[in-house]
Amino acid sequence: MPEFTPLFMDQLHDLFRWRRDVRHFRRDPVPEPVLDELLRVACLAPSVGLSEPWRFVRVDDPRRRDAVRQDFTRCNADALSDRTGADALRYARLKLAGLDDAPHHIAVLSHPEPAQGRGLGRGTMPQTTTWSTVMAIHTFWLAATAVGVGVGWVSIIDPERVRAILDVDPTLELVAYLCVGYPAEVASTPELERRGWERRAPERREWIRR
Ligand SMILES: Cc1cc2nc3c(=O)[nH]c(=O)nc-3n(C[C@H](O)[C@H](O)[C@H](O)COP(=O)(O)O)c2cc1C
Structure with a gap:
């Protein structure tokens, strides 16, 4: 077991703090060896019974990407129509996916x-x-x-329709659709917080004990 130094621990905590859901991407691609390595590292995640149930699907076909984009637009419009008044206005101002600019799309199935x-x-x-597949996504992230x-996680899509667009084994469950690429901006706080939608809960010092 390697020794994890205090400096490393500080940097690890910085990594947790600075990990963001990214919706604004530069268009230049991530080099393939870098992406390959990240997917390999993702597979180090824990899994129930060591089942490693995750299946990463690189979505490169522009027609499939476009179909997913359209599905997001449709689902996002539905989500907006469920809201009214000021709440709808605030929702409409949010950017909830970087599907147009992200150079890489990765679907994660389980x-x-x-x-x-x-x-x-x-x-x-x-x-x-x-849950094991979610662990792999977090490790990748x-x-x-x-x-x-x-990395930007897109869940405002219809999982059945997207699975059909990807034409993958119908027994697989769609867990996430990820946009991946270099961020156009970096921030230490969530975008939803910066746009006034929601705030992180204050640091809790009391835990439920039984
Ligand atoms: C399961 C899951 C689904 C998410 N779906 C979306 C989504 O569809 N669109 C989006 O913009 N962000 C999505 N997010 C990102 C969250 O909004 C984000 O994690 C949260 O606001 C905290 O921001 P941070 O990740 O930058 O810390 C999702 C995150 C998770 C874990």
Whole structure:
């Protein structure tokens, strides 16, 4: 086990603090070896029963990307129409995806019943495969941040329609659609906070104890 120095720990905490959901991207691509390495690191995440249920899909086909973009536009319009008055106005001003500019799109799917892991740990909690995939996404997100690569998670899409657009195994569950590329701006606070939509909860010092 390597020794993690106090300096490293400080930098690690900075990494947690500075990881952002990115919606504004530069258009220049991330070099392939860098992306490959990030996806490899993502696969170091923990998983239920060591099932490694994540499936990363690089979406390169411009027609598929465009179809996903249209799906986002449709879902976002639906989300807006559910709101009224000042709330709708504030929602309409938000930018909730960087699908136009991000040079890379990565869909993350999850196998709900992977043979790997032999079912261990998911008998009573079958959702643990999805959660394992989320762990891999977070690992990817942090590793990307550490090398200056931005990641934006898009969930305002219809998972069934997007799965059909991607033409992947219909038994796979769509967990995330990620925009990836170099950020056009960096910030130490979430964009939703900077735009007055929501604020981080104050640092909690009291924990529930039983
Ligand atoms: C499961 C999940 C889904 C998300 N979906 C979206 C989304 O559809 N659009 C978006 O702009 N941000 C999305 N986000 C990003 C959050 O808005 C963001 O993480 C939050 O505002 C905190 O900002 P930060 O990640 O920069 O700290 C999502 C994040 C998570 C974890």
